[in-house]
Amino acid sequence: MKPSATNAPLPKVFSREAANPPYKLPPPLFDARCRACWFTVALLMLVIASFVSLDLDWAAFASLEAGRSMYRFLAEFFPPDLSPKFLNKVVSAASETLAMSALGTVMAALLGLALAVPASRMSKQDSAWLRSPTRWLLNALRAIPELVWAALLLISAGLGPMAGTLALALHTSGVLGRLFAEAMENIPKGPGDALRIQGVGPLRVFAYATLPQVLPQLMSYTLYRWENNIRAAAVLGVVGAGGLGQLLSFNMGLFLMNKTATILGAMLLMVACVDALSFSLRRWLNR
């Protein structure tokens, strides 16, 4: 309400108005017209429905009896088995896991790059008719977790780390392919356009303009995925793909908890080393 422009005294009705006229009150907590309100309600209902429908066994991990059995269970882990013979086995399994993750990530980077090229639109004149089908392929590769890929590939490749390597390569190529394609679409178009105006073909434009701009980002993404892949590689053995996972499920199945503790320790150590290595490599590349 605009203040009165005239010099007439304010009408008496104003002195009886509330200090906070209705339109100045804070908005209601739930407004039927507000999309975010409906969304929050839906979220709350999803969470409550999840807990209710899953029929979780709260007693199993909240009661005193559960606490005692947990304590007894954890006590079996100590002391970890550090005999040289077993440590040898653990070290060789760990190196197998490390090799699986490294080779799988490298293969995924190459395959991802090969798929990212048709999956991205290089320039405004690019028809990019392969973009949608390739993106669907990348989404399918990415959606299926590594463990499921490993279980599927075991049928053809047999037991052993090769199935694990291929599984890591296939899943990670979906992830990296999508990341690479997005990176390639987001670079400045100037260098590529200048070469295209000169009539240079798409392969050479890619090599001289796109790749130099995008390579540090690609390597950074690949190294970051390696951190994730070492964790995945460590557990692929649970379905039979070799490495620490196979040793772990074997010893756990036989309830040899001391040996399991050593394996878990080795897993932690390897993950920490790879994380540190990946971090320092990424920093060195982007100096």
Add this chain to the structure above:
Amino acid sequence: MNIELSGLQARHPSASAHAPAALQGISLQLGVGEQVAIIGPSGAGKTTLLQVLACAQRPTHGEFRLGGQDPWRFSTSELRCLRGRLFLAPQVPPLPPRQRVVTSVLAGRLPAMSLAASLRSLFYPTNIPAAYEALNHFDLSDKLFDRVDRLSGGERQRVGLARALLSPASLWLIDEPLSALDPMRARLAMTALVGLAHERKITMVATLHQVDMALTHFNRIIGLQKGQIVFDLPSAQVTRERLANLYEHHEHELDSDTLQPESDQDQAVPTPVVMHCR
């Protein structure tokens, strides 16, 4: 390569339908080996004209011939062949930041290299002496193996110009080659470009904001204003009044010295005035 434009009209690619065309009724003839400078205020359509000449943008109306033929009637491979014979140097140097200067400069030669040679050149640059020569013309030969993002803005602009020297083009289209260069380097670059274009009989079209440089180095000046050619004269006939008319509402783009009437008619060389355009 000679150029013929007749009644050309072109729109800016992202312009709305109601906006006036970027170029209206442009008619122009350039013979082989001729060098021309295009001057005009910002927004006159200079860059659009260069884009049309480089076959990067299709004109909406009018006739456009390069080397006597309409490039937009060519097949894809013929057009690609034609593109190899022209070179456009944009105002912002199109250099990937982490690439080395030697590779960036040698990339100008790509239309003349085979696929195998181009890919091999990525691992070991094939013609380093040629790159050195080209950079030497712009006083940059010591930066041969440096990374592009470690150069200053002016150095990057000169690398973009050095690319032209290596390209197999017979038509050079240069957009604002001096915008980031100080007067001494600007003179050096302009002399090098014009001299080499003369030597190799290359047709050159350059857009400039530095009117004095244009008058000094080019024999023919074209004035563009609001998408239309205002004058197309030998540089001796470009008078102060014409320049003032051209830059009518953009006087700040011309230094005030240029607008004052000449007091001394006998002065052979006009004192160079630094134009602050942006």
Add this chain to the structure above:
Amino acid sequence: MSTPNSSQANLVFGGKFRDPAFSSRLFWLSVAILLLWPLTVATEFRPWVLWEPDNRKVTRDFLASFWPLVHDAEFMRLVARETWRTVAMATAGVTLALVLAIPMCLMAARVLSLSALSGRMDRWPALLRWCVRATLIVLRSIPELVWALVFVRVVGLGPTAGVLAIALTYGGMLGKVYAEILESGESHSTHTLMRNGSGRLQALVYALLPSHAAELASYTVYRWECAIRSSVVLGFVGAGGLGQQLDNSMKMFNGGEVATLLLVFIVLVAMADAVSTWLRRALS
């Protein structure tokens, strides 16, 4: 191209035109190739094995059994139920992970340190923060499958083990990233509030959350999508859901069921991805 004059001739022979980066590139390339060989040996990487006649036959039979897809009503009801269980497991897991992550990230964030307002942080607060960070890193480093294997022994088969495994691993992940998000950006407003006497929680709510809420929510939604995929993986060790069904069908070599389950799973992930992208765009 003009020939180089005599004063420059010695440059050609003097090696000025040698590419200085070539030797280091050659070195790194040889290192990479040399590293590749032991990797292929260690992983028993022999891709030609896939082409052996026996393996080819097995693969062909398995792939052929994918068609026709099994889509009778009873199986589809089962699939729908298991899909809901997978989503519920992921949601419950992420919710519990939030319960774990939020207090820990507040304890680990250096930006909320009162002692650091005036110079260096005191010894005990720094030690506490370091311990909390180390805990988060350890929680994050153990793959959830390992947690699930352990919990299946303790609480038995079923979704409880899966929910707990996701809660612990994702709690570590979320806590660490939340702490990093809170510490990024400028801390001027937070520190000003704390200097003028407000409590840490008040500074959090009035200064940190308004600037970082969108990023925090966006990362949580992304992790929820990852949790759905994790819960399928956990099904392989007995936590129920689509993963367990997939394991059963694969063990029985029932290609039709496997294909249906895979398709359902791909569609589920695509939908979760779409929801996640929409949410993230709405938040930023």
